[in-house]
Amino acid sequence: MSENIVSVNNLSVSFDYQENFLSKKQKIKAVNNINIKIKKGSFFGLVGESGSGKTTLGRAILGANKISQGNVIFHDDERDYDLTTITSREMKDYRKKAQLIFQDPYAALSPRMTVRDIIAEPLEVMKITNSRQETDEKVREIASKCRLNLEHLRRYPHAFSGGQRQRISIARALVSNPKFIVADESVAALDVSIQADILNLLKQLQNELNLTYLFISHDLSVVAHVCDIVAVMYLGHIVEMAPSRKLFSNPKHPYTKALLSSIPSIDPENKSKAIELEGEIPSAMNPPSGCVFRTRCPHASADGKEVNVEMGLVEVEPDHLVDRCGVNCG
Amino acid sequence: MSHLLEINNLDVKFDTDEGRITAIDNVSLTLDQGRVLGIVGESGSGKSVTAKSIMQLNPGNTIYNDNAEIIIDGENVLKFTSKNDLKKIRGGKVSMIFQEPMASFAPAIKIGSQMVEQLMLHKPLDKKEAKNISIDMLNRVGIADAEKRFNQYAFELSGGMRQRAMIAMALSTMPKLLLADEPTTALDVTIQAQVINLMKDIIKEFNMGVIFITHDLGVIAQVADDVAVMYLGSVVEQGPVNEILKNPMHPYTKGLINALPDINNLDAPLTPIPGNIPSPLDRPTGCVFRTRCPHASQEGKEENIKMGLVEVKPGHWLDKCGVDCGKI
Numbered sequence: 001m002s003e004n005i006v007s008v009n010n011l012s013v014s015f016d017y018q019e020n021f022l023s024k025k026q027k028i029k030a031v032n033n034i035n036i037k038i039k040k041g042s043f044f045g046l047v048g049e050s051g052s053g054k055t056t057l058g059r060a061i062l063g064a065n066k067i068s069q070g071n072v073i074f075h076d077d078e079r080d081y082d083l084t085t086i087t088s089r090e091m092k093d094y095r096k097k098a099q100l101i102f103q104d105p106y107a108a109l110s111p112r113m114t115v116r117d118i119i120a121e122p123l124e125v126m127k128i129t130n131s132r133q134e135t136d137e138k139v140r141e142i143a144s145k146c147r148l149n150l151e152h153l154r155r156y157p158h159a160f161s162g163g164q165r166q167r168i169s170i171a172r173a174l175v176s177n178p179k180f181i182v183a184d185e186s187v188a189a190l191d192v193s194i195q196a197d198i199l200n201l202l203k204q205l206q207n208e209l210n211l212t213y214l215f216i217s218h219d220l221s222v223v224a225h226v227c228d229i230v231a232v233m234y235l236g237h238i239v240e241m242a243p244s245r246k247l248f249s250n251p252k253h254p255y256t257k258a259l260l261s262s263i264p265s266i267d268p269e270n271k272s273k274a275i276e277l278e279g280e281i282p283s284a285m286n287p288p289s290g291c292v293f294r295t296r297c298p299h300a301s302a303d304g305k306e307v308n309v310e311m312g313l314v315e316v317e318p319d320h321l322v323d324r325c326g327v328n329c330g
Numbered sequence: 331m332s333h334l335l336e337i338n339n340l341d342v343k344f345d346t347d348e349g350r351i352t353a354i355d356n357v358s359l360t361l362d363q364g365r366v367l368g369i370v371g372e373s374g375s376g377k378s379v380t381a382k383s384i385m386q387l388n389p390g391n392t393i394y395n396d397n398a399e400i401i402i403d404g405e406n407v408l409k410f411t412s413k414n415d416l417k418k419i420r421g422g423k424v425s426m427i428f429q430e431p432m433a434s435f436a437p438a439i440k441i442g443s444q445m446v447e448q449l450m451l452h453k454p455l456d457k458k459e460a461k462n463i464s465i466d467m468l469n470r471v472g473i474a475d476a477e478k479r480f481n482q483y484a485f486e487l488s489g490g491m492r493q494r495a496m497i498a499m500a501l502s503t504m505p506k507l508l509l510a511d512e513p514t515t516a517l518d519v520t521i522q523a524q525v526i527n528l529m530k531d532i533i534k535e536f537n538m539g540v541i542f543i544t545h546d547l548g549v550i551a552q553v554a555d556d557v558a559v560m561y562l563g564s565v566v567e568q569g570p571v572n573e574i575l576k577n578p579m580h581p582y583t584k585g586l587i588n589a590l591p592d593i594n595n596l597d598a599p600l601t602p603i604p605g606n607i608p609s610p611l612d613r614p615t616g617c618v619f620r621t622r623c624p625h626a627s628q629e630g631k632e633e634n635i636k637m638g639l640v641e642v643k644p645g646h647w648l649d650k651c652g653v654d655c656g657k658i
Contacts, residue, residue, distance in 0.1 A: 049518035191545065196591075221590075264526065264552040266548045266551045268552070274527070
């Protein structure tokens with residue numbers, strides 16, 4: 001039995017793009033040659049700016065995006081699911097094991113369904129329960145685990161605040177008893193006090209239900225607090241990956257360093273200036289050759305040798321992986 | 331010296347189908363030239379309504395109280411009777427930057443035309459002068475190729491670029507007061523860092539007064555000189571940013587700081603503020619924070635308290651109820 005729950009091997013995801021109907025079809029590589037292994041029971045963090053490919057990677061692992069190259073393997077107790085060759089029948093099975101929590105709790109819940117029906121829907125669609133009574137039991141069980149008031153189950157989502165709605169979304173994702181959860185910016189839309197509450201709830205549920213999370217976020221301080229291991233993405237590539245304490249105390253890649261220094265400190269006397277990156281993340285349609293970060297890298301050399309560098313992670317310390325180009329320039 | 335902006339005893343209520351909602355309750359603030367006042371609070375705390383009241387941008391069902399004053403540069407905005415008076419304020423003496431720059435630019439009009447149009451409304455300039463000032467301003471906020479950008483539409487610019495263009499447009503009329511409503515919230519952190527540095531430079535250079543609204547205490551710490559913490563339409567704590575963030579006294583301010591993940595202290599637990607922000611339809615009587623306050627007493631004496639700020643240290647203002655419960 002494998003100690004990992006998900007292995008991603010040389011994964012690339014491309015999308016077709018056509019500027020207008022006369023122009024040639026282009027391929028946009030949203031995710032490029034990714035290798036990650038997610039250990040059972042871990043809280044795996046994926047950070048990066050908008051356009052870095054973190055959501056695409058999460059969706060590819062769930063089988064919601066087509067895989068262009070490489071593979072994703074989900075290791076269940078009895079068997080493995082290979083998402084490149086998965087049949088639609090197996091996919092139904094896989095959906096019970098791997099679930100997604102969305103960002104916006106206002107958009108994710110149907111306004112015309114009661115909370116009970118929202119949480120029960122996966123059970124009915126996946127035909128997990130056989131009777132209405134059994135369904136109700138499961139719904140009540142998971143709702144109380146997610147600290148929802150059971151009397152609220154008859155109400156509609158509009159009656160709830162953002163934090164309560166996010167708890168409903170979590171209950172819906174967990175009702176089929178999955179083992180692996182992708183949480184895509186699940187606290188980004190919430191106020192800080194509610195964000196803290198939801199993060200604590202996710203942690204608590206992880207212990208109670210033996211869950212493994214892939215936690216996607218743009219907020220480094222949140223990721224630093226909840227995740228055991230963190231991968232930093234930039235323009236479809238992972239540029240650095242390490243256990244979170246290592247990564248945040250000793251970042252190696254210039255992009256990670258810049259990201260960390262960009263977090264505004266809550267101490268007004270700490271006016272240490274952010275390492276300011278020039279410009280913005282380039283378009284994925286036209287990514288830089290060689291090191292993708294070279295157009296914004298403060299260490300990029302004048303002779304442009306980064307143009308011909310081939311990207312790839314190397315292990316600089318045990319478990320601490322950094323992109324080759326970032327090792328040299330750091 | 332008179333203040334650049336003085337808000338006295340402002341109440342704002344909205345008439346809705348479900349009843350009259352109190353959005354702002356007895357808020358008084360002052361701002362001097364060259365200072366940055368941060369307003370921080372959760373959604374629903376009335377930060378944006380305060381800023382919109384200054385610009386008189388609140389919707390038609392808004393009710394202001396009679397003794398409220400919003401004095402900008404000696405003129406009470408609430409006493410304006412004609413639209414022409416307001417025009418001098420909006421975009422002239424006061425400019426506003428919004429959270430979502432895509433929604434603030436008209437999508438079908440070139441950015442340059444929008445900049446020129448508003449400049450010519452407020453200044454006696456011809457088209458050519460206005461264009462030159464606009465391009466100069468775009469350059470100043472760090473937009474490369476300003477002349478090309480001048481002739482582009484909002485959708486052709488990236489998020490950070492659009493926010494820079496928005497800032498350029500807001501500043502081109504040389505306002506005395508700038509209202510920035512969550513100007514960096516929609517941006518990525520590296521872009522946020524760029525925009526914050528840009529704003530700091532510009533605030534210094536133009537010596538204006540700024541009201542900077544955000545929910546992010548880190549941004550407040552880096553940008554503001556003074557801070558007002560708002561909860562459910564009331565200011566509960568106010569003072570110099572250094573004092574308030576290092577020595578918070580109100581249980582709500584403390585709660586906000588404790589709920590924030592701190593990257594320098596990964597072992598600190600995240601402590602949420604218990605409960606939810608109440609609906610403005612059933613705003614608590616007495617101390618508005620009492621339904622979530624860890625110090626609220628059993629016998630419920632907070633229900634009959636009248637809220638109001640008192641000075642607990644030079645410059646550090648705290649709500650009366652917060653003074654008492656902090657001592658427990």
